[in-house]
Amino acid sequence: MLGWARPYQRRLLAGDVSAGVIVAMMMVPQAMAYAMVAGLPPVVGLYASIVPPLLYALFGTSMTQSVGPMAIISLMTASSLAPLAVPGSALYGVLAAQLALMSGGLLLLCAVARVGFLANFFSRPVMSGFTLGSALLIAWGQLAALLGTGAPHALPIVPMVSSFAGLSVHPASAAFGILSALALLWARRSLASLLRRAGLAPGAASIGARLAPMLVVVVASAVVALAPGLAAGVATIGAVPAGLPTLNLATASSYWSALLQPALLIGFMIFLISMSSAQALAQAGGRAGDEPAPAPVKPAANLELLGLGVANIGSALSGGLPVTGSMSRGAVNHAAGANTPLASIISAALLALALVAPTGYLALVPMPTLAATIIVAVLGMLELETLRTALRYDRSDALALAGTAGGVLVAGVEAGVVIGVLLSMGTLIWRASRPHIAVLGRIAGSEHFRNVERYPGGTAPSVLLLRVDAFLFFGNIDAVSARIDDELAARPGLRHLVLVLSAVNAIDTSALFGLADINRQLAARGVLLHLAEVKGPVMDRLKAVKLLESISGNVYLSTANAWDALTKA
Numbered sequence: 001m002l003g004w005a006r007p008y009q010r011r012l013l014a015g016d017v018s019a020g021v022i023v024a025m026m027m028v029p030q031a032m033a034y035a036m037v038a039g040l041p042p043v044v045g046l047y048a049s050i051v052p053p054l055l056y057a058l059f060g061t062s063m064t065q066s067v068g069p070m071a072i073i074s075l076m077t078a079s080s081l082a083p084l085a086v087p088g089s090a091l092y093g094v095l096a097a098q099l100a101l102m103s104g105g106l107l108l109l110c111a112v113a114r115v116g117f118l119a120n121f122f123s124r125p126v127m128s129g130f131t132l133g134s135a136l137l138i139a140w141g142q143l144a145a146l147l148g149t150g151a152p153h154a155l156p157i158v159p160m161v162s163s164f165a166g167l168s169v170h171p172a173s174a175a176f177g178i179l180s181a182l183a184l185l186w187a188r189r190s191l192a193s194l195l196r197r198a199g200l201a202p203g204a205a206s207i208g209a210r211l212a213p214m215l216v217v218v219v220a221s222a223v224v225a226l227a228p229g230l231a232a233g234v235a236t237i238g239a240v241p242a243g244l245p246t247l248n249l250a251t252a253s254s255y256w257s258a259l260l261q262p263a264l265l266i267g268f269m270i271f272l273i274s275m276s277s278a279q280a281l282a283q284a285g286g287r288a289g290d291e292p293a294p295a296p297v298k299p300a301a302n303l304e305l306l307g308l309g310v311a312n313i314g315s316a317l318s319g320g321l322p323v324t325g326s327m328s329r330g331a332v333n334h335a336a337g338a339n340t341p342l343a344s345i346i347s348a349a350l351l352a353l354a355l356v357a358p359t360g361y362l363a364l365v366p367m368p369t370l371a372a373t374i375i376v377a378v379l380g381m382l383e384l385e386t387l388r389t390a391l392r393y394d395r396s397d398a399l400a401l402a403g404t405a406g407g408v409l410v411a412g413v414e415a416g417v418v419i420g421v422l423l424s425m426g427t428l429i430w431r432a433s434r435p436h437i438a439v440l441g442r443i444a445g446s447e448h449f450r451n452v453e454r455y456p457g458g459t460a461p462s463v464l465l466l467r468v469d470a471f472l473f474f475g476n477i478d479a480v481s482a483r484i485d486d487e488l489a490a491r492p493g494l495r496h497l498v499l500v501l502s503a504v505n506a507i508d509t510s511a512l513f514g515l516a517d518i519n520r521q522l523a524a525r526g527v528l529l530h531l532a533e534v535k536g537p538v539m540d541r542l543k544a545v546k547l548l549e550s551i552s553g554n555v556y557l558s559t560a561n562a563w564d565a566l567t568k569a
Helices: 010-037 042-047 051-059 071-081 090-113 116-121 124-141 143-147 157-163 171-197 202-210 212-226 249-283 301-317 327-335 342-356 360-364 367-379 385-393 395-411 413-432 477-490 509-524 536-543 559-567
Strands: 436-443 449-451 463-469 496-500 528-532
Touching: 010 042, 010 071, 010 212, 010 327, 010 342, 010 367, 042 342, 051 301, 051 342, 071 090, 071 124, 071 249, 071 367, 071 413, 090 116, 090 249, 090 301, 116 249, 116 301, 124 143, 124 367, 124 385, 124 395, 124 413, 143 171, 143 367, 171 202, 171 212, 171 367, 202 212, 202 327, 212 360, 212 367, 249 301, 249 327, 249 413, 385 395, 395 413, 436 477, 436 559, 449 463, 449 559, 463 477, 463 559, 477 496, 477 509, 496 559, 509 528, 528 559
Parallel strands: 463 496, 496 528
Antiparallel strands: 436 449, 436 463
């Protein structure tokens, strides 16, 4: 906190105050809605929006990150707790807090171990597929509440479809839900442009459109209060206790082992989502007001682990659920003028005041309207540009995206996370095991050597230049050996093979022995093995073993030197 609070300037205060007020208004319906996704009473979402941002402001590194409930993490929470307790029960609430405590503790351990780099193993296509599948699953699970047929679900698609069999739609609830959804969709598409035409600045108009859920909730609650006949039979939130609760986690002591795996997965996703959001916000440019933003602060991965870990522990101790940084709230926070985490502190303080004051007005909020806000919000997460780009650029990434989304929909969110990680690693290993290997030829009139399949380069029947465009390790050395065998079979007059290692950054022990085997096999066929353009770090390690002494040929500083020496010999 001292990094931003000590040099704080008065000129930043107006932006932080305005952003704090706007985000607080946005979080009231959003936090309650995401608590519903998690299978918890809506007020729990408000609990999780007060202490966590305060603690993140102390330890986090992002200046405009907004920490609190988030749709995907709420869905993972529901999926993890559903087999252990009845959603909405007292035990379920305790387990949600315990899950936040364990996730936070694991994040703190990761911060101490400095393993923030692990976020790099979840590729963007896989993350997009996970988001796509989760958004569809959340939207589908809220249909029951939207139509008044029952409680929200967190089940995979197949069992959830069967759960709708025999259910009848409640007309009044369906009217509230569908009309709320239509109003929100219209606001998403048209309200900002309407506000701009009315004279608002583009940034202010965008913020106004994002506050549409708050307006819809207020209008729906007013209808329930003023026209009870129209809302007959429509489920509402019900009584909301004022103030923050106390919590005794000892009642859930027997569930620690059952929650360990979900806590690991949720902790991983908390960090991944929040880090992505923090990085995007650090690179963001313009905002609503005229005041220029301070220079962006690049988030530090290991410090983010610390901030998120403490925030989740705070959520657990205040009766909340697992929390993370939200890109949508962070974008509003930034656009509304936030300069420092003081904006999040102001939002948290306003939400705390809302709970300390009489909370009877919250009891009137219709559940179908909250379901509509969830559905519209998560459908806004459906981003297909990554899939379209992957289909054109790399089909393996497109397959990983589709596989992750399908895993979430069919097998559930926990399985989807595991599938996503496996596909990320599998794609990386698959590519590394099939290195690009090019036959090089000399460009006429120069000392440049290029792939003969792309450039008209000169070659010699007795000399073969092969460039390996990958690091050499146990997974691809056999592919290199197989390519050499194919080239030898096509060139019976070959006498010299030059491996150009300009793109090889490392050679592991298995590949070292593989090169020794290649050297012996070539020698048995009367072909000399040469190396060219070996990088310094690779050369240093090769000098520590006997490979350079045992190869049948020489080591050349450049490909041109090897060409000149071998073609003139």
